[in-house]
Amino acid sequence: MSDVASVLDELREHGLYRRLRLISGPQGARVLLDGRPVLLLCSNNYLGLADHPRVREAAADAAMRWGAGAGASRLVSGDMTVHRRLEEQLAEFKGAEACVLFGSGYLANSGTISALAREGDVIFSDALNHASIVDGCRLARAETFVYDHCDMDHLEWGLQQADGRGSLIVTDSVFSMDGEHATGCLGAGGRGAVAAAGLDGEVDLLVGTLGKALGSYGAYVCCEHELAEYLVNRARTLIFSTALPPPAAAAAMASLEILQAQPERVDKLRRNARALRDALAAEGVEYGDTETQIVPLIVGDASEAMDACERALARGIFAQAIRPPTVPDGTSRLRLAVMASHTRSELRRAASVLAEALDAAAPRRPATEPVPAGPRAIYDRMAEAA
Numbered sequence: 164m165s166d167v168a169s170v171l172d173e174l175r176e177h178g179l180y181r182r183l184r185l186i187s188g189p190q191g192a193r194v195l196l197d198g199r200p201v202l203l204l205c206s207n208n209y210l211g212l213a214d215h216p217r218v219r220e221a222a223a224d225a226a227m228r229w230g231a232g233a234g235a236s237r238l239v240s241g242d243m244t245v246h247r248r249l250e251e252q253l254a255e256f257k258g259a260e261a262c263v264l265f266g267s268g269y270l271a272n273s274g275t276i277s278a279l280a281r282e283g284d285v286i287f288s289d290a291l292n293h294a295s296i297v298d299g300c301r302l303a304r305a306e307t308f309v310y311d312h313c314d315m316d317h318l319e320w321g322l323q324q325a326d327g328r329g330s331l332i333v334t335d336s337v338f339s340m341d342g343e344h345a346t347g348c349l350g351a352g353g354r355g356a357v358a359a360a361g362l363d364g365e366v367d368l369l370v371g372t373l374g375k376a377l378g379s380y381g382a383y384v385c386c387e388h389e390l391a392e393y394l395v396n397r398a399r400t401l402i403f404s405t406a407l408p409p410p411a412a413a414a415a416m417a418s419l420e421i422l423q424a425q426p427e428r429v430d431k432l433r434r435n436a437r438a439l440r441d442a443l444a445a446e447g448v449e450y451g452d453t454e455t456q457i458v459p460l461i462v463g464d465a466s467e468a469m470d471a472c473e474r475a476l477a478r479g480i481f482a483q484a485i486r487p488p489t490v491p492d493g494t495s496r497l498r499l500a501v502m503a504s505h506t507r508s509e510l511r512r513a514a515s516v517l518a519e520a521l522d523a524a525a526p527r528r529p530a531t532e533p534v535p536a537g538p539r540a541i542y543d544r545m546a547e548a549a
């Protein structure tokens with residue numbers, strides 16, 4: 164075991180120490196953070212569904228009807244009617260043949276990748292894929308080729324080298340620290356990035372989380388029946404883990420219904436994201452080039468990003484600093500997450516506070532484009548862990 168105290172000291176020294184902050188009450192636009200009221204600008208409750216009365220009621224009713232927990236893994240005795248109904252509704256929403264629920268997005272990604280790619284196969288993974296994908300690659304006995312971020316020529320070159328070996332290409336649709344989660348946010352009615360790109364039916368497996376725009380917890384994989392059957396038989400994170408709690412499944416179902424009945428929520432989110440970008444531009448703050456509700460303000464240095472976060476927080480704006488290893492070295496940032504429930508004036512005030520906080524914390528304003536660390540560094544980390 165490594166020396167715990169010295170690891171913590173080292174993290175503090177490099178501005179990488181993390182601590183848990185405490186929020187009282189639900190995830191709304193305004194929350195009590197460590198006892199103080201703040202505007203919440205880093206929650207993934209994009210559509211305001213986690214604290215929606217109908218979603219909360221659905222969770223409460225499900226707890227009374229099915230109990231608080233599923234009691235076992237799905238294959239043992241934990242597969243309940245509420246799970247099956249949610250799978251059917253998600254499959255229909257995504258236009259897929261079948262759907263398999265998992266405990267979380269992390270478990271869905273790591274379990275699916277490690278189930279599909281086997282010894283002798285090659286996984287092709289984008290350099291900026293989420294940690295849950297990276298860990299899925301680590302768990303698989305396959306070789307991993309990390310291609311440069313969104314570089315299709317590099318990917319194609321890699322595929323040629325694979326020389327007929329079984330190949331699995333894995334990519335986030337919207338990259339978590341630069342863009343963000345697609346279901347509920349992108350595509351007509353929030354149907355996701357694949358629908359937005361007109362690629363329905365072209366992708367073998369679609370993974371989505373229920374923990375962000377859909378305001379609950381858990382995740383799903385949409386695919387063909389045979390692949391779903393395969394995952395139920397082979398995905399260790401499904402087989403060896405307790406099924407999703409019924410209240411979480413019922414809450415996700417209620418959110419899905421609201422999303423389908425009120426697509427204007429998605430439009431409001433987009434308008435709010437545009438309003439925040441405009442307000443930041445008016446303050447002279449440069450932001451990462453994204454179209455989504457996530458607006459990254461790249462600071463670079465981890466300690467400076469943390470300093471900017473604390474300064475904004477002191478003035479009632481909570482925008483978490485995101486540092487390595489979540490993002491590549493040298494690209495620490497404030498990752499702003501807009502919600503449909505923010506008001507325009509809240510967003511304007513946030514932009515003004517953040518502009519001052521960034522000016523005070525970092526000598527220069529953030530750069531427009533993040534400077535991703537080379538994929539080699541990430542590959543090395545994966546190789547080390549293998």
Ligand SMILES: Cc1ncc(COP(=O)(O)O)c(C=O)c1O
Pocket residue numbers: 267268269270272293295335337338339372373374381382
């Ligand atoms: C891109 C991406 N993939 C996967 C996950 C994991 O999902 P979950 O929070 O449901 O475990 C997250 C966020 O946590 C994410 O941002």
